[in-house]
Amino acid sequence: MTLRAIGWTLLVGLGLGLFLLLPQPALTEAETVHDYVGAGKCKRCHGKELIGDQYEVWSQGPHRRAFATLKSEASLKIAEELGLETLPHEAAQCLECHVTGHGLDATRFAYELDPVDGVQCESCHGPGRDYRKKKIMSDRERAIAHGLWEADRDESICLACHNPRSPTFDPERYVLPDGTTRGFDFKLAIERIPHAIPADVKGRYVELEAEAKERKQQGAR
Numbered sequence: 001m002t003l004r005a006i007g008w009t010l011l012v013g014l015g016l017g018l019f020l021l022l023p024q025p026a027l028t029e030a031e032t033v034h035d036y037v038g039a040g041k042c043k044r045c046h047g048k049e050l051i052g053d054q055y056e057v058w059s060q061g062p063h064r065r066a067f068a069t070l071k072s073e074a075s076l077k078i079a080e081e082l083g084l085e086t087l088p089h090e091a092a093q094c095l096e097c098h099v100t101g102h103g104l105d106a107t108r109f110a111y112e113l114d115p116v117d118g119v120q121c122e123s124c125h126g127p128g129r130d131y132r133k134k135k136i137m138s139d140r141e142r143a144i145a146h147g148l149w150e151a152d153r154d155e156s157i158c159l160a161c162h163n164p165r166s167p168t169f170d171p172e173r174y175v176l177p178d179g180t181t182r183g184f185d186f187k188l189a190i191e192r193i194p195h196a197i198p199a200d201v202k203g204r205y206v207e208l209e210a211e212a213k214e215r216k217q218q219g220a221r
């Protein structure tokens, strides 16, 4: 070994040693485990007309009825064909995609989730116990740091359930503008469950809500 090579070896060794000695960085807020609260807690704000009542839209949409679907004739037939030993609405093989948080440890639920509510907000937006405060919610970066998932750009959230493991997966369910078909298309699928905040309210809800409250108080006087 040349002197130079020995020098390098010592330097690399020292670097590695230092790296191993340094304390491991603490979990960032985004990496800490967040707990589920259930759609009823989101309703407090997202059930208001001013913000676009996402709760009502979800209530009328496919995800809310996902549990009820497991009690349908179609589900009983699928269960029979698969040779399930339990009813579909009691079978882990179905519940895993038809309700929120199935199979997770009980400690992950700050409040008990009712299976009847099917696939709730937090299956797509992330467990909300830590981001649901108004101040945090109004600031996207902060909300993400407190556990909000980026549902508007992360297709993998949907693909966890919308995949060929679904017994009703149909590779031709989505027809793209160019005529090709897919079992799931992120962009087209989002258009099928629209629940936007009205454009003139987006980013201003807290301010507009305060104004509305003020007007109401003045009206009452």
Ligand code: HEC
Pocket (backbone or CB within 6 Å): 062, 063, 065, 066, 067, 069, 096, 097, 098, 099, 100, 119, 123, 124, 151, 157, 158, 159, 160, 161, 162, 173, 186, 189, 190, 192, 193
């Ligand atoms: C936890 C599982 C789960 C996740 C995550 C999920 N879905 Fe679904 N989705 C379902 C189930 C189950 C149904 C069928 C519900 C029914 O009709 O009973 C469904 C139905 C739908 C439907 C109506 C059927 C269709 O394909 O036209 C759309 C649209 C849809 N989902 C879009 C999405 C989008 C977009 C995402 C991601 C942002 C998503 N879903 C994430 C489980 C899920």
Ligand code: HEC
Pocket (backbone or CB within 6 Å): 069, 070, 072, 074, 075, 076, 078, 079, 082, 084, 088, 091, 093, 094, 095, 096, 097, 098, 160, 161, 162, 163, 165, 166, 167, 168, 169, 170, 173, 183
């Ligand atoms: C991997 C996730 C997944 C699993 C597991 C799953 N499903 Fe689903 N299910 C979905 C999704 C997503 C949809 C929406 C249509 C599609 O893309 O398949 C759906 C739709 C359905 C529908 C049609 C609803 C409608 O009106 O169009 C029925 C019925 C159904 N599932 C029954 C079952 C039964 C019964 C089981 C258990 C044997 C089961 N599913 C297991 C994800 C799943």
Ligand code: HEC
Pocket (backbone or CB within 6 Å): 039, 042, 043, 046, 054, 055, 056, 058, 063, 119, 120, 121, 122, 123, 124, 125, 151, 152, 190, 193, 195, 196, 197, 198, 202
């Ligand atoms: C199946 C997945 C799914 C479920 C369930 C779901 N969302 Fe969403 N949500 C999305 C996606 C995807 C977007 C982004 C849509 C876009 O950018 O066009 C979104 C957007 C939003 C937005 C932002 C709208 C905007 O204009 O910026 C709010 C607020 C929201 N959801 C609240 C809720 C609430 C509250 C519930 C439950 C009552 C819920 N969502 C249920 C997938 C879901």
Ligand code: HEC
Pocket (backbone or CB within 6 Å): 037, 038, 039, 041, 042, 043, 044, 045, 046, 121, 122, 125, 127, 128, 129, 132, 133, 134, 137, 138, 139, 140, 143, 197, 201, 202, 203, 204, 205, 206
């Ligand atoms: C205390 C009121 C409150 C509660 C509870 C609440 N939110 Fe929000 N949420 C807001 C406000 C305020 C905004 C920002 C509205 C605006 O654009 O001005 C917001 C924005 C959002 C957005 C859009 C984030 C972005 O910038 O892209 C999503 C998604 C969302 N909320 C989902 C949820 C979900 C899911 C729950 C339940 C777990 C929930 N919220 C509970 C008040 C609330």
